[in-house]
Amino acid sequence: MRRESPLVQCVTNYVAMNYAANVLLAAGASPAMVHAPEEAGEFAELASALTINIGTLSSYWLQGMHAAAKAAHASGKPWVLDPVAHFATAFRRQAIEGLLALKPTVIRGNASEIMALAGDVSSGRGVDSGDSVERAEASALALARRTDAVVAVTGVVDFVTDGHAAVCIAGGSELMPKVTAMGCALTCMVGGFLAVTPQQPLEATVTALACFGVAGTQAAQASNGPGSFAWRFIDSLAALNGDVLQAHAQVARA
Numbered sequence: 713m714r715r716e717s718p719l720v721q722c723v724t725n726y727v728a729m730n731y732a733a734n735v736l737l738a739a740g741a742s743p744a745m746v747h748a749p750e751e752a753g754e755f756a757e758l759a760s761a762l763t764i765n766i767g768t769l770s771s772y773w774l775q776g777m778h779a780a781a782k783a784a785h786a787s788g789k790p791w792v793l794d795p796v797a798h799f800a801t802a803f804r805r806q807a808i809e810g811l812l813a814l815k816p817t818v819i820r821g822n823a824s825e826i827m828a829l830a831g832d833v834s835s836g837r838g839v840d841s842g843d844s845v846e847r848a849e850a851s852a853l854a855l856a857r858r859t860d861a862v863v864a865v866t867g868v869v870d871f872v873t874d875g876h877a878a879v880c881i882a883g884g885s886e887l888m889p890k891v892t893a894m895g896c897a898l899t900c901m902v903g904g905f906l907a908v909t910p911q912q913p914l915e916a917t918v919t920a921l922a923c924f925g926v927a928g929t930q931a932a933q934a935s936n937g938p939g940s941f942a943w944r945f946i947d948s949l950a951a952l953n954g955d956v957l958q959a960h961a962q963v964a965r966a
C-alpha cells in the first residue's frame with residue numbers, strides 16, 4: 713500500500729468523509745471522495761478501487777453510486793459495499809438491492825447488517841449492531857455464496873469468508889464502536905488493499921481488518937476515552953508497517 717499509494721474512490725457518508733480520508737492517508741493510500749453523478753463513473757475508471765457506503769443516503773447520491781459501481785464493474789475494478797442500516801427504511805432496502813445487483817467484490821458490515829442482508833432476523837435498528845459476530849457467521853457464509861462477494865462481519869472478533877474459506881481477526885478495542893465512522897473508514901481501508909491486490913479479495917480484506925485490529929489495540933493502550941482514541945488510532949495506523957503487522961496481527965482460520 714505504501715509503495716503503490718493507490719488512488720481509492722470513496723463514496724461514503726457525511727459523517728465519515730474526513731475520518732475515512734485520514735485513515736487511508738495514514739495507511740499510505742490516496743483517497744478521493746468523489747460522488748456526484750456527473751463525474752462518479754468517469755472517476756471510477758481512473759481509480760484503482762471504489763468503496764460505496766449508504767450511511768447518509770439521498771436520491772442524488774444514489775445516482776452517483778450507481779454510476780461509479782457500473783463503471784467499476786465494467787472496467788474490472790474491485791469495489792466494496794458498506795450497507796449501513798440498509799434494513800431501516802424502504803428507501804434503503806430498495807437502494808441496497810440495486811447496488812448488490814452491480815456485483816460488489818467485498819461486502820463489509822456489522823453483524824446486524826450482514827444478518828439482515830442475508831435475509832435473517834437481526835436486532836439492528838440504526839447504524840450500530842445489536843448482534844454478535846458469532847450469530848452472523850452462517851448469514852455471512854450464505855450471503856457470500858449468493859453474491860459471489862467476500863463478506864466481512866466486524867465486531868469484537870471479525871469474521872471474513874468467500875463462502876468457502878473463513879478467517880477470524882481478533883484485536884482492536886472496545887473504544888472502536890464508541891467512535892463514529894470507524895466501520896466506514898475500515899470499508900475504505902478494504903478498498904485500499906483491494907486496489908493493490910485485486911486478484912486476492914479475501915487476503916486484501918483480512919489484511920485491512922488486521923491493520924485495524926493491531927492499530928486499535930495499540931491506540932487504546934495510550935487513550936483515556938473515545939476522543940483521544942480517534943486521533944491516536946490514526947497515529948498508530950501511520951506507524952504500522954509489514955513487520956509490526958506480522959508480529960501482532962491476530963489472524964486464524966475459522
Ligand SMILES: Nc1ncnc2c1ncn2[C@@H]1O[C@H](COP(=O)(O)OP(=O)(O)O)[C@@H](O)[C@H]1O
Binds near residue numbers: 885887894921
Ligand atoms: N468490542 C470491540 N472490540 C474490539 N474491536 C471492535 C469492537 N467493536 C468493533 N470493533 C472493531 O471496530 C471496527 C469497526 O467495526 P464495527 O464497529 O463492527 O463497524 P460499524 O462501525 O460499521 O458498526 C472493526 O475493526 C472491528 O473489529
Ligand SMILES: Cc1ncsc1CCOP(=O)(O)O
Binds near residue numbers: 767894
Ligand atoms: C452516525 C451515522 N449516521 C449515518 S451514517 C453514520 C456513521 C456510521 O458509521 P459506522 O458505521 O462506521 O459506525
Ligand SMILES: [Mg+2]
Binds near residue numbers: 796821822839895896
Ligand atoms: Mg457501519
